[in-house]
Amino acid sequence: MERHPSHHARPACSPNPFSIPSRDAGLRPASSRTPVLPLLVALLLVGSPASSEPWPLPGSEVVRVHSPTLRRTYRAVVILPPRFDPARRYPALFFTDLPRSAALVAGLYRTLRSGGRGLQDAILVGLDHAEGETAQYSRRRDYTPSPHGDIDATSDMPGRPVVYGEAEAYRRHLETELLPELERRYPIDAERRIFLGHSYGGLFGAHVLLTAPRMFAQYVLISPSLWFDRRLMLARERGRATLERDLPARVLLMVGSLETVENADTEPFAAAIHDMVGDTLAFAQGLRARGYPSLHLDVRVLDGEDHDSAFAAGVRLGLEWALPGTGRVARRPCPPAERFCRWPRWRAAPDAARPSD
Numbered sequence: 001m002e003r004h005p006s007h008h009a010r011p012a013c014s015p016n017p018f019s020i021p022s023r024d025a026g027l028r029p030a031s032s033r034t035p036v037l038p039l040l041v042a043l044l045l046v047g048s049p050a051s052s053e054p055w056p057l058p059g060s061e062v063v064r065v066h067s068p069t070l071r072r073t074y075r076a077v078v079i080l081p082p083r084f085d086p087a088r089r090y091p092a093l094f095f096t097d098l099p100r101s102a103a104l105v106a107g108l109y110r111t112l113r114s115g116g117r118g119l120q121d122a123i124l125v126g127l128d129h130a131e132g133e134t135a136q137y138s139r140r141r142d143y144t145p146s147p148h149g150d151i152d153a154t155s156d157m158p159g160r161p162v163v164y165g166e167a168e169a170y171r172r173h174l175e176t177e178l179l180p181e182l183e184r185r186y187p188i189d190a191e192r193r194i195f196l197g198h199s200y201g202g203l204f205g206a207h208v209l210l211t212a213p214r215m216f217a218q219y220v221l222i223s224p225s226l227w228f229d230r231r232l233m234l235a236r237e238r239g240r241a242t243l244e245r246d247l248p249a250r251v252l253l254m255v256g257s258l259e260t261v262e263n264a265d266t267e268p269f270a271a272a273i274h275d276m277v278g279d280t281l282a283f284a285q286g287l288r289a290r291g292y293p294s295l296h297l298d299v300r301v302l303d304g305e306d307h308d309s310a311f312a313a314g315v316r317l318g319l320e321w322a323l324p325g326t327g328r329v330a331r332r333p334c335p336p337a338e339r340f341c342r343w344p345r346w347r348a349a350p351d352a353a354r355p356s357d
Helices: 036-045 102-114 135-142 167-185 200-211 228-241 276-289 309-322
Strands: 050-054 060-067 072-079 090-098 123-130 188-198 218-222 249-256 295-302
Touching: 060 167, 072 090, 072 102, 072 167, 090 102, 090 135, 090 200, 090 309, 102 123, 102 309, 123 135, 123 167, 135 167, 135 200, 167 188, 167 200, 188 200, 188 309, 200 218, 200 228, 218 309, 228 276, 249 276, 249 309, 276 295, 295 309
Parallel strands: 090 123, 090 188, 188 218, 218 249, 249 295
Antiparallel strands: 050 060, 060 072, 072 123
């Protein structure tokens, strides 16, 4: 979380003990298994710029893509929907901050899809940090739009200085390397890509929105760290408005109501600059003031949520907003004549209208 840069130390992520590397799984579900010995031989004999491996979540696998430009390798976890059909084209939801976000996003999606909410079938794609780096080190660099980060930040990778400001380079990696590889392997509908990010991930999403809005059709930005570099993203939004006349995207902006200060004048400077409610509302106000004809903006302040708890609440709302499905169907009680009917039937009556959420 980036509410205060000095509070972000995370341990380095160790290799997944459940993962078994494979040469190229393509569209094969993670449940398929290859004997370990041939795999080891293949790894010794064959090198590939993009490879995949199983991941211990149902219907998922990891795709590894090396970036010659950045000289780094990134992983993406691809989570396929139940009853996956390779002949269909699916919307794809891309979310940041793997691995910590994978279980939350995938679990909520499966629960909301199979329950009364009936979310759309979709492919979920978790974006991991660079291999060989800690999550903190990688996200500071890849999710921030300028090199002017916290001057007091310390690196959690010995011998490597803290780096900020490579969001645009990372965005180009997604656009020109990762997305084409994923869309070659999986039936992703490029017109229905969705981005979801929290904190620094939300800041990166705001950067993509203002730089290349057509990369994604929908943006779910949860508690974006718009305070970064003296609210640089708010200034960039104003600058973009002088050059562009439209912003073709659907955007859901969310922030917790507790992500603010009661009186900035009495707070220490480090706390006063983190009025994330004020920053989010100011960003939304600027976007609305431009009158972009193709922009659809929804803003929600999540009552009682702080920077951490807003993530879980925002993921749930974001999934329902971006992937609305059939919704809760009307109940029809058991007919009195059916002696052994115990439960209401979950099917719509002919004249029943769908209730609003």
